Amino acid sequence: xxxxxxxxxxxxxxxxxxxxxxxxxxxxxxxxxxxxxxxxxxxxxxxxxxxxxxxxxxxxxxxxxxxxxxxxxxxxxxxxxxxxxxxxxxxxxxxxxxxxx
Numbered sequence: 001x002x003x004x005x006x007x008x009x010x011x012x013x014x015x016x017x018x019x020x021x022x023x024x025x026x027x028x029x030x031x032x033x034x035x036x037x038x039x040x041x042x043x044x045x046x047x048x049x050x051x052x053x054x055x056x057x058x059x060x061x062x063x064x065x066x067x068x069x070x071x072x073x074x075x076x077x078x079x080x081x082x083x084x085x086x087x088x089x090x091x092x093x094x095x096x097x098x099x100x101x
């Protein structure tokens with residue numbers, strides 16, 4: 001649904017925190033989270049053939065899957081966590097408060 005295009009599912013971050021590789025639909029926002037740290041693969045939505053190939057790729061390549069899991073875990077530890085995101089949220093609230101009359 002269109003809602004998914006602009007949302008970040010909590011499960012991505014839970015999977016990453018547990019060191020699991022993520023398979024996700026190829027939405028711009030989701031790709032931005034998964035691609036730079038190389039912690040998952042994005043596939044076209046509703047492409048069952050591509051999904052099956054991706055599952056086979058990851059289940060057949062333990063080194064790749066393990067590295068993606070490690071990458072995701074590292075990203076959670078260093079940048080996508082409550083401490084770092086709180087600072088961004090706090091800054092946004094402060095900016096809004098400055099704009100109030």
